[in-house]
Amino acid sequence: MSELIQIKTQNSAVLTKLQKQFNSSIQKINSLKQRIAFVTTEIEQIQVKIQTDILPLERKLIDIQIKEITYLDALYQQNIFKKRDNETLSEMILEKAGEFITRKESHELNDIYTRHNNGISFEEANKVASETLKDSFSSMFGIEVDEEVDLSDPEKFQAYFEQQMANDEAEYEARKANRKKTAKQIEKEEKKRLEEKNLNKTSRQIYMELVKAFHPDREKDELEKERKTLLMHRITKAYEKDDLFDLLRLRLELLGTDFEHSNDESLKHYVKLLKQQVAELENELSEITSFGQSSFFGPSLYDRFGSDPYQTLEAKFKKEISNLKKIIKNEEKQAPFYKDSYQVKYLIDQYRQEQKARKRRGFDMNDIFGMM
Numbered sequence: 001m002s003e004l005i006q007i008k009t010q011n012s013a014v015l016t017k018l019q020k021q022f023n024s025s026i027q028k029i030n031s032l033k034q035r036i037a038f039v040t041t042e043i044e045q046i047q048v049k050i051q052t053d054i055l056p057l058e059r060k061l062i063d064i065q066i067k068e069i070t071y072l073d074a075l076y077q078q079n080i081f082k083k084r085d086n087e088t089l090s091e092m093i094l095e096k097a098g099e100f101i102t103r104k105e106s107h108e109l110n111d112i113y114t115r116h117n118n119g120i121s122f123e124e125a126n127k128v129a130s131e132t133l134k135d136s137f138s139s140m141f142g143i144e145v146d147e148e149v150d151l152s153d154p155e156k157f158q159a160y161f162e163q164q165m166a167n168d169e170a171e172y173e174a175r176k177a178n179r180k181k182t183a184k185q186i187e188k189e190e191k192k193r194l195e196e197k198n199l200n201k202t203s204r205q206i207y208m209e210l211v212k213a214f215h216p217d218r219e220k221d222e223l224e225k226e227r228k229t230l231l232m233h234r235i236t237k238a239y240e241k242d243d244l245f246d247l248l249r250l251r252l253e254l255l256g257t258d259f260e261h262s263n264d265e266s267l268k269h270y271v272k273l274l275k276q277q278v279a280e281l282e283n284e285l286s287e288i289t290s291f292g293q294s295s296f297f298g299p300s301l302y303d304r305f306g307s308d309p310y311q312t313l314e315a316k317f318k319k320e321i322s323n324l325k326k327i328i329k330n331e332e333k334q335a336p337f338y339k340d341s342y343q344v345k346y347l348i349d350q351y352r353q354e355q356k357a358r359k360r361r362g363f364d365m366n367d368i369f370g371m372m
Contacts, residue, residue: 005248007019007022022274029277046305046306050301054320070108076116081341088351092347206251213254214254248270
């Protein structure tokens, strides 16, 4: 691994504020880059392990749970319960069918859902729920939701929602820009423009310094030419990505640049560029770790399976697999009870208690997404 760039002083001299900021930014970038590389590798492992270890078990569990719904529907059609109990059983079947209908294609499940939803199919009901949710978000956030937007997919809707918010912000900024600017605003914008120009100039100066020293075109020695070609690839890649961190690292590695004696103006430019890169890397890490968000408000797959200070990825998967197997084993034992009218009567009473608890709890956005 290349040496971490840090400004050091001799004889325990105290670092200036700019030098400390430079060191701090370098450390943050180094840490973020390592974290991003680590998370990216783990996500690749998670994707493979989900396909090979988790999905087969989840499919098996879903098959058992759908079978339980068919048992309940068969009992309902026998009409052996009192009217109120039969109505509650129908509600319970409808809710369970709606939960699994999007997880596995099943004509039988579709028929059951329609039968217990007054002849209205899941697709038709989903359109109504989608319109209701659109109206709710429009009133809460002041955003008009387009008709074609699919609200049944939490990730797609979240991306749409964020894009609409960004569009509104852009429109606001555009309106603000069209207003007559004060002298103070013009001065501030000009100062910002000059700062950006200087920042880009600083990055380009480092790049050109490295290009002059290591461009392979004029090199006659073939081995040295090959070495410089590889170096130029690294240098150009860092410059094209606006990666000042890597440009500075390459400068230190290849030219032995002495940052201790950089003047304040140069350090100021470095610190600004590095802080900007810190923010970009933090956003990148946030996007990566949100991979596979399981529901609109729920955890991502990385939250669920990625390593943390308490458990490794392997330990989390082992625990998840063990839990799934236990659930499957228990469901297999419980499935026959869904044919038993006495057991189902207990489930009906239990479901009724849950309904009362929901009413006491009040409105919950997860309930809406759970029905879609």
